[in-house]
Ligand code: ATP
């Protein structure tokens with residue numbers, strides 16, 4: 589009896605036309621995340637089978653791969669009644685349960701016993717060997733038996749994180765700050781299959797190296813979700829100082845964010861979308877009128893995955909995906925320094941244009957030309973925290 593991991597694609601199988609594309613992307617992502625493991629991967633149209641000598645560790649890594657809807661630790665035996673019976677007894681031997689049911693799926697119709705009848709065969713066997721009862725509605729254990737060319741027996745199915753394989757949707761650029769919201773927004777974009785890079789506006793010495801390291805760490809945490817993330821660090825100091833020199837304080841943040849969007853849009857045509865962590869009404873720059881004035885500098889689609897979530901809902905996700913503890917570390921962000929006392933909540937476009945009379949194009953170019961690219965999120969950076 590061989591122990592292995594069986595993966596269910598779920599949502600993917602409904603997209604018939606793109607199925608192969610999906611499956612291949614998923615298997616590439618799985619290979620990448622398991623690159624340090626010894627594994628043998630086989631795939632067909634409905635399942636993937638992963639053989640490895642460390643099933644537990646490998647399946648815990650798989651829990652971070654998008655496009656994966658069910659993960660099962662299964663036992664593979666030859667398709668014949670005696671072998672299956674023996675395997676069921678072995679699998680249940682150390683389990684604590686009072687009630688159970690058997691669910692047989694017979695994909696191989698050459699197998700002579702019908703599913704319902706086979707449920708009875710195995711059910712009687714279990715009743716004879718253990719002090720337990722059948723409960724078809726709410727059993728402690730479900731014994732799944734999938735009869736194919738080989739037979740797979742498993743008990744519990746662990747839910748995968750769902751979504752689509754990262755990369756299936758092309759490239760997006762995530763504006764990643766050290767806050768709580770933008771890592772969650774990035775996670776949600778990855779979940780829909782967008783291959784994200786991250787963009788961080790760095791304003792030393794007004795922002796510290798710790799603030800930057802925090803963003804590097806957050807990018808690294810996101811990258812574990814089968815990403816191919818590169819973090820682009822924009823040297824933003826000069827442009828930001830010019831904004832504060834030239835723009836009345838109540839419009840500082842509005843203009844600052846317009847500059848951020850301009851930079852994000854001029855980095856690379858391969859990015860089809862910009863993603864950020866704005867949430868309607870959270871701060872002055874995220875009222876609907878602020879968002880529309882800020883948005884008007886670009887014709888890129890801007891996706892705001894957390895726009896309609898409450899802060900507490902965003903925090904729940906941040907905790908679940910492992911970014912929260914890092915996000916709440918107390919380092920300042922470029923938006924939190926020089927924050928005006930009374931930021932405008934209803935900014936006017938003509939005023940923005942009037943305030944943008946200073947030479948910002950060359951500064952934007954300088955920002956873009958001097959981007960630092962980080963694609964190694966190893967512990968060296970994290971230890972600096
Ligand atoms: P929180 O409210 O948890 O601090 P936040 O950082 O997301 O989250 P804001 O500072 O209002 O909140 O910024 C809104 C969005 O703008 C962020 O979610 C992020 O996408 C983007 N952003 C803000 N500052 C930066 C930065 N320094 N670099 C890159 N993107 C940024």
Ligand code: MG
Nearest residue numbers: 765766767921
């Ligand atoms: Mg913030």
